[in-house]
Amino acid sequence: MLFITTANDVLTIAPPLYDRMEVIELNSYTVEEKFHIAKKHLIKKALKKHKITAREFKITDGAIYKIIERYTREAGVRALEKQIATLMRKAAVELENGAKTFRVNENNLSEYLGTEKYSADLVSKTNQVGTVNGLAWTQVGGTMLPIEVSALEGTGKIEITGNLGDVMKESAKTAVSYVRSRSSELGIESDFYKTKDIHIHTPEAAIPKDGPSAGLAITTALVSELTGIPIKCNVAMTGEISLKGKALAIGGLKEKSMAAYKAGCDTVIIPKDNKKDLADISEEVKAGIKFVTATTFDDVLPVALEYMPSENKTAYSTAVSNESYSAQPTA
16 A cells, blocks of 8 residues: 655654655745746636636736735645635626726735735845845745844853754854854954853744754854954855854755845855756846855855955955856856
């Protein structure tokens, strides 16, 4: 007998059961994939079901994107199909009352679907100290993972908040230990772990966050906070860090890069071992984002910080020597 089941998150499966399973992973749809599924299939299916013609029901591309981004948050398209069905029922009522056509656009969408359920991920417009644009994979796709670090006068306590799982808590502790080992090279007081209380926080605490992908971001935010050097707001990053500073590979790069693109980032730092995954990234995202690969943490700071830590804090050139990949034409 063969038993087949599905799950949105394998972390919720009991370990003894998971150990006996053959797992086939299916990535979530990207925003672009959802858009084309809706336009080519879901809307046509709904029109037929509600006996409405394409001439009677009109919806703009912008409205479809808005439904996807502001009214649904899922890996598939089930909720998207339900929202489209809601519009069809609204259309049926108006057409029955004598209207010739039913038109939906970005401006009147809320009249039919109500208040937006989700806000868009948008990066800050200013460089900030101790705040970095991390990237995370969730069961509904990629999302921005802002990470904030504050260093306060204290006795060396480490506070970690924001509904983080055990893996991310370990990443935070690893980041602190790594910075301690490199404090003199980074221009940081060597006894900061005794004289400062470190608070690491990820906003949106209602969303569970775990997985090995935030180490580089946490370490960058910590260095920024302890040196007072702002982090560039247009840069996002993903990748784990080892105790010796090696950038470790992650999963879900396709979804994470789409989240960075939609949020307005134009540079994404990834572990060099994930270079092979760039083949799965859409051409639209590659055209708008420069991917910079990092072998160690030393490759991250020149890209992420306004300038490198030093005694006189001389401005650091924006040119970097490590590999970068972009579909944008070069001079």
